[in-house]
Amino acid sequence: MELDFTEDVLRHCGGRLTIHDAQLLNESARAIKARNILEIGSMDGCSTMILGNIVRDFEGRLQCIEPAPKQKWRWNVDRLGLQDFVTMHFGGAPWVGHDKIIQHCLPPIEKKDQPLDYLFIDGDHRTRWAIVDYHYYMPFVRIGGRIGFHDWWDRKDAGKWVREAVEIILRDDEPLLKKVGETQNARGYIVFEKTGDHNRYR
Ligand SMILES: C[S@@+](CC[C@H](N)C(=O)[O-])C[C@H]1O[C@@H](n2cnc3c(N)ncnc32)[C@H](O)[C@@H]1O
16 A cells, blocks of 8 residues: 555654655665564654555564654554554664564564564664664665665754764675665655675674
């Protein structure tokens, strides 16, 4: 089921995503038929509505990590009837461990230690935190899965911090990441496809 972004998602999400971010998020996850999705930072549920709708269509599961979801988040999930497809981990990344995330992923999974199809990073935007979110959860994304950073073009400090994080990550991991798309606007979203592992550290 396609969402009407302007009339539905965007109206109910407090402007967390722009329409172009929402479209890129939707298209980049649908293109790989993402079934096991991890969202870091859920707040009002704007991205949760988009990703939740996708996992409903592909009979998957969206896991969310968020220490303080807003009332609106629950309301949005209920309003779209996504309760059975979304698991909220009340806590902060990276302290919601990979074992817990893996445990909630739905089969069939090709490589059991790499169950994630899509990792959406939109939690604490400070550079070190965005890097840690990537560094900790990236190994659990399958090859061919996707990893996105939201707010990388935010006009306030967040944009600067997230862009710096992406730049530092690419310094090491450029050979492992192929850019799928980006938007540059008041918030902005950039998505990569994972093409390899940095298993020299594991
Ligand atoms: C920009 S908002 C997320 C917006 C959300 N994706 C949406 O579309 O409505 C950032 C959120 O990250 C949460 N956050 C902060 N630190 C976090 C952490 N360590 N792990 C997960 N979420 C975190 C904040 O509580 C806040 O709700």
